[in-house]
Amino acid sequence: MENETVTRNFIEQIIDRDIAEGHCETVCTRFPPEPNGYLHIGHAKSILLNYGLAQEYGGKFNMRFDDTNPTKEKEEFVESIKADIEWFGADWEDRLYFASDYFGKMYEAAVKLIKKGKAYVCDLTPEEIREYRGTLTEPGKNSPYRDRSVEENLQLFENMKNGLYEDGEKVLRAKIDMASPNINMRDPIIYRVAHMSHHRTGDAWCIYPMYDFAHPLEDAFEGVTHSICTLEFEDHRPLYDWVVREMGFEHPPKQIEFAKLYLTNVVTGKRYIKKLVEEDIVDGWDDPRLVSIAALRRRGFTPSSIKKFVELCGVSKSQSSVDYAMLEYCIREDLKMTAPRVMAVLDPVKLVIDNYPEGQTEELEIDNNMENPEMGKRLVPFSRELYVEREDFMVEPPKKYRRLYPGNEVRLMNAYFVTCTGYETDANGRVTVVHCTYDPESRGGNSPDGRKVRGTIHWADAATAICAEVRLYENIIDEEKGVYNADGSLNLNPNSLTVLKNCYVEPSLSGAEKYDRFQFVRNGFFCVDARDSVEDHLVFNRIVSLKSSYRIPVQQ
Ligand code: ATP
Ligand code: MG
Secondary structure: OOOOOOOOOHHHHHHHHHHHOOOOOOOEEEEOOOOOOOOEHHHHHHHHHHHHHHHHOOOEEEEEEOOOOOOOOOHHHHHHHHHHHHHOOOOOOOOEEEHHHHHHHHHHHHHHHHHOOOEEEEOOOHHHHHHHHOOOOOOOOOOOOOOOOHHHHHHHHHHHHOOOOOOOOOEEEEOOOOOOOOHHHOOOEEEEEOOOOEOOOEOOOOEEEOHHHHHHHHHHHHOOOEEEEEHHHHHHHHHHHHHHHHOOOOOOOEEEEEOOEEEEOOOOOHHHHHHHHHOOOOOOOOOOOOOEHHHHHHHOOOHHHHHHHHHHHOOOOOOEEEEHHHHHHHHHHHHHOOOOEEOEEOOEEEEEEOOOOOOOEEEEEEEOOOOOHHHOEEEEEEEOEEEEEHHHEOOOOOOOOOOEOOOOEEEEOOOOEEEEEEEEEOOOOOEEEEEEEEOHHHHHHOOOOOOOOOOEEOOEEOOOOEEEEEEEEOOOEOHHHOOEOOOOOEOEOOOOEEEEEEEEEOHHHOOOOOOOEEEEOOOEEEEEOOOOOEOOEOEEEEEEOOOOOOOOOOOO
16 A cells, blocks of 8 residues: 555564565564562563564564572562563463573583683683773783683583582683673673572572573573563673574574663662662552552553553663653553542541431432443432532632532532531531532432532542542652662652541442452542452552643654
8 A cells, every 4th residue: 555654663674674584484582581579660561562573473472581690589579470471461371481491501502612612711700800801992801711721621611510619719701802892792701600599490500601691592492583672782782693603503583672661750670679678668569659560550550551551652772761641641541431430538528418308318320431321320329418528628718619618509429519508617626517408409410490500529428438548659759859868868759658548438339359440530540459458448549640731742
């Protein structure tokens, strides 16, 4: 078609070309997290990108734990990562791999390099290795151990494996070029001695491969065609290519780098999130103030809202930061038509309708979502005593205040017109009860005679409402204002969590289950907390408020 413009991102363009030129027939991608923490929103981008490409090309998506560094890795993280990926529906089928399963093959690969004269055992201390490496402007110097014979290297490497040396005493290095302008190519270390138990292989190994050696091998062993990673690995690509070339793989994988996803003002890095968790500043890795995937899920975000967000972000090579408001926009869009709209009073004050018959209750039929009639209707009880929001009443209102104040008439949403007649206070002058009268002719909130009211407020029937806890959130650390204070402590927002224990929600929410999502009219979108909510104590997290000035940026 002549006028059809199909925008393919740069990765798709590379893959299209590789297929056209016969470099590969199908596509195999992978997601390779290190199990040293929980995944965050940035990882979601990588998961969805890799899985999406595999789907688009009818190829395969592998799940692989890059567990080559036993110091920080834990089984807890393996399980959480699997759960997060499954939540997105990214299906690895039967291809769940662990880099540690390849330790034997990696060892053989290293032996093969030694036999080719492309690797040697080096006895320099870590400090000496650094000195010999040179700088960005000066070439490095050859290690005095660089010309050891193949036989000696084979023996020493085997000794390393057999535990004859202390940590740091010897390393295996690739023999490449100490004068290379790329420091990564100056005889990088590919194996080190580390007497450490591994969470999967136990004490079977006391030598562990370095990332730059292990990663290309893992990809190649699995038949990965396109190894997609983030930009900081761009300078490592020559080493990646060197490893797969020296090993002589028939179908070498290709590394492609893209820019990391960053959220403006929000702490995304695993390192910072870990610090907040370890210092007990937050309530675990899934604290709803964080942007770990577990936290976003608990807060109430849907997988589809995050997918939408990642799509809007696009894939590129240039580093940029995306506004958190865009993520909020995506969840609002997702829930707008699907979440039931119910009434919940977060900061209650009693409203008594003095002319409503005592002991009477009626049931009002209310749309579950007036923008989506398919969601049907429900019955909501109404009687003489209600709760309304404290901020919906003022004794002395400012100009333009359209809600309750003595003498003013407002609409109780979906119910009746009421006119405020007075109020009571406690000894401190705090309002305890607001009084009003209602117009029985205005049932359903409709004007009986064309008279207009300018304010509409929501309410909860005092006799039947359920008392619930509601948690409101703000950004925990504003990165723009600085993650750390001058004294090195974290620069925390003291208002990041507000707990409201005395909220009233309509009785239709009595059976609400964890992860159920609602719009509380005028107050935002809320989700039943998966950890703390129980049948007789409902806890809701505010996912996002209703209003935003956010508009999706026009795509260039
Ligand atoms: P962090 O820097 O937050 O600790 P990481 O890169 O160390 O993350 P890994 O477990 O090594 O975490 O990452 C797994 C995969 O996710 C890698 O391919 C990595 O490039 C990708 N990834 C990590 N952070 C982001 C991000 N912010 N945006 C996109 N992809 C990311
Ligand atoms: Mg990492």
